[in-house]
Amino acid sequence: MKRSVFAAILISLTLSGCGGGGGSGTEITCASYWFDTIGVCLPDGWKVLDRSVLDDRGAPEDVLVAFQMDTAVSGQYPTVTITKEVLSGAIDSAAYNEASIRSVSVLPGFKELDTRKVSIDDESLLVHVFQAQPVKDEPQRRFSQVSAVHDGIGYSVTALTPVSVNNTIESAVAQILQSVTFQAPQSSAAAQ
16 A cells, blocks of 8 residues: 555655646546546546556556646646556555555654545545655645545545645645546446
8 A cells, every 4th residue: 555655655756746736726627537447536637648648657567557747846747647456455544544554653753643534435535635755855745635436346536635735726636536436427428
């Protein structure tokens, strides 16, 4: 489960750049994005990274998809990754999410910032918000993560941002994590 954190770091580090953040408003509009068995609502100003980009950056195969904000914040592009893990035994989403929360507590510089309830397909789970410095020579980063199980597969949705972000970015990250679903869109036009 810590692999999802490292995957987010790997993708973000190799795509760092210079620039400022978005505006200070918190109104978020988004569009449904469906990938294989999982969907999210992707806010305006975020893009899907092609698999070839992920491969070029050394992303492991367990990274299903990654999203990145179009503009850099403090030299970093906020990134969200979705990873999957084939589970060896039966476990429900709540237990898997709790195990994910425990697994990241050993990261260097770990500090829990918040937990927030979220509903994924009518199941109440916690989004775990923390900061850590998993890469020694890199700055501390802020992570927001929620994990769930669907059809014997564990999924982790992990956001990576600078430690301090404005309300617009925080709201966009929250929108993505709160919109996670395993229920396929009804119309083919909504599927990506």
